[in-house]
Ligand SMILES: NC(=O)C1=CN([C@@H]2O[C@H](COP(=O)(O)OP(=O)(O)OC[C@H]3O[C@@H](n4cnc5c(N)ncnc54)[C@H](OP(=O)(O)O)[C@@H]3O)[C@@H](O)[C@H]2O)[C@H](O)CC1
């Protein structure tokens with residue numbers, strides 16, 4: 080399972096708006112469908128490698144893409160069969176089907192599948208789960224599957240958890256990725272997601288993570304200008320120690336761990352917490368990390384209140400998120416919240432819609448960047464920017480990796496610059512490091528060289 084880096088992600092409505100803008104700029108819908116069909120044909124040609132291809136066409140323009148692909152594949156000499164659910168319901172699809180000169184079989188008469196099945200049944204226009212009888216027919220088919228735009232049967236906006244009867248080996252996203260490609264549970268059914276640019280402009284869209292940038296310090300950098308991070312450690316020393324070490328490993332030049340007598344790395348300055356308030360006033364501190372290893376209680380509330388009063392850029396994790404919530408949006412500040420599923424549900428009860436919708440709502444409410452963690456981590460900024468981190472790294476599903484991410488967010492935030500960019504860089508660093516370590520990863524490995 081994979082998605083292209085730094086690719087646009089559009090909802091169905093945004094897709095239609097982008098399509099309309101493209102048409103207004105002079106490209107016809109027929110041309111868009113021809114480009115889409117050509118991209119499907121090219122991908123199918125490569126996947127089939129000369130073996131027979133079965134194309135399943137639905138009633139809408141997703142089906143239209145399928146008819147265009149069938150015609151182009153036949154023109155190249157591929158062995159193509161087409162099966163349709165019903166007659167085309169759109170003018171574009173009717174024209175595409177009319178241009179296909181081969182036979183069109185009834186889908187429920189298709190016996191067993193083909194080496195390559197092109198799923199052009201439904202795309203972003205699916206309005207309800209696929210009917211059981213059709214689902215049963217599809218489940219009987221065997222062969223590798225290329226899904227056109229999305230695997231048929233899923234809600235492309237990622238709001239409903241309808242699952243597709245045909246799990247795709249490859250999904251060819253047309254014009255932009257869709258939320259369902261980067262959100263669970265549907266992302267697991269998309270296989271390798273490829274993007275077919277068809278002339279749709281998606282500049283203001285949500286995006287998938289960019290490739291992790293290299294962090295080579297500039298020649299004039301010194302330990303403080305690389306960023307000084309203050310980690311306020313709670314009673315659970317290990318978690319705060321992981322966060323402090325991660326801040327160093329992720330590029331901070333100077334890390335102070337308050338509230339601990341010792342630290343995981345000698346380069347970390349371990350201090351007792353008597354002077355936490357004083358250290359918050361140190362102008363060199365570029366970011367404060369609170370939450371790792373810090374259960375709810377008076378001491379945490381005191382630390383969070385002091386940190387909020389200081390106006391310093393903040394990374395808040397776990398119970399520190401709840402402690403800060405009442406005051407977060409009162410004054411604009413750079414802040415990154417890093418809740419996992421349970422912490423998000425506790426902090427933002429009643430949030431609804433897709434994970435992207437909920438992350439955006441939380442960012443708006445708190446006026447902070449929200450890193451809504453999971454295998455399908457979503458990063459949302461108060462100004463509407465969104466980054467999707469799917470598929471992340473499966474090795475991160477282990478204790479302590481959240482503490483490491485909080486520390487990495489501190490490092491990126493302490494460098495100065497935009498809080499959303501800092502969170503994106505931290506999540507990218509975290510995933511790249513985990514992918515490099517791989518099987519057997521424990522959180523301590525993420526902070527070892
Ligand atoms: N956006 C672009 O730039 C381009 C998109 N292309 C392709 O077009 C599809 C979207 O096409 P659209 O016609 O809007 O929708 P679909 O093809 O997904 O299908 C909608 C039709 O299916 C019917 N429907 C919906 N749900 C079901 C269901 N569960 N069972 C049966 N039928 C269903 C629906 O009718 P209803 O009125 O019953 O809802 C429609 O008839 C996009 O995904 C791309 O593949 C262009 O080709 C290229 C540019």
Ligand SMILES: [K+]
Nearest residue numbers: 198201227229
């Ligand atoms: K499809």
